[in-house]
Amino acid sequence: MANIETQIAIDGDETDSAYNDEDIASDTTSLKSAIVNYKYRNGRRYHAYKExxxxxxxxxTQADQxxxxxxxxxxxLDGELNKAPISKNPTKVLDVGTGTGIWAIEFADKxxxxxxxxxxxxPTQPSLVPPNLRFEVDDFxxxxxxxxxxxxxxxxxxxxxxxxDWSAFYKEALDHLQPGGYFEQLEMSVWVKSDDGSVTPDSIFDQWGKISLTLGEKFGKSLQTVDESKAGIEAAGFINVVERRWKLPVGGWAADKQFKEIGQYNRIHWxxxxxGWCIYLLTSLLKWSLDDVHVYLAKMRQALRDRSIHAxxxx
Structure with missing residues (x-):
């Protein structure tokens, strides 16, 4: 897999022991009824805890994504669940923001x-999981x-x-690692680029990037984490920090077989x-109507299927 400095060739075919005892009465013991009383907006379901x-x-739909x-x-990652050189027999592992739980399940099995x-x-993770895994509702x-x-x-x-507050988050991560432990974070950019100029200024992809970063600013939680995480990790006091960067094609336009496969999956992913990535923020922060959102998304889907755009x- 080529790294971030490499230009992707284009296919010419255009066709329990971890807890403090005194913390038992923590937020994770909130009443189950309050946690699963989901909220619905614009036809989509959202979390109720820390709404x-x-x-x-x-x-x-978002779980599939x-x-x-x-x-x-x-x-x-060449079939691996992580890049950090962790022990062959790790003892205690935390997956923050576990989502569907798929990474944690596969890690616990391995x-x-x-x-x-x-x-x-x-609390949307499956109940049938490996015996060495448990899921908790918590705000990291x-x-x-x-x-x-x-x-x-x-x-x-x-x-x-x-x-x-990323500095607080990274400090918590550092404080809760054993000496010699590892923290690993994988992030993707919300801004779509091209090496050949096919993502043009003021195109729908360019608009997506600009609007997304504006939404992150208004929401008070940056969407530029892919470019900010290394500095934040280092500032927290981590040592031997290693950053790897990849280009992730959007669509099957790449000549390289592996890049083409990844790009095809990524188009489906998008x-x-x-x-789900934008509807809550657009309607709540920018006050877009649902019709406006749907027109915007239709333009995005059209661009996602355009093989002349090497994004x-x-x-």
Missing amino acids: GSYWGPNDE LDIFHHISLLL FPSAEVIGTDLS TEPWVFRRNSFDFIHARCLYGCVA EQGIE YQEV
């Missing part, structure tokens, strides 16, 4: 030695309820637009995800 603190739906991106991530915890605002932007120095690996994926995002 409004996250912009994404938690319904089946998250699982598609998990598959894309496996392709990018490493039966590990006690794996996945946290999220929504609040002070953490776990015992410090308790995890040997903390994993995060796609937390863009989720965190107002088509599945774009409504990619950075991961």
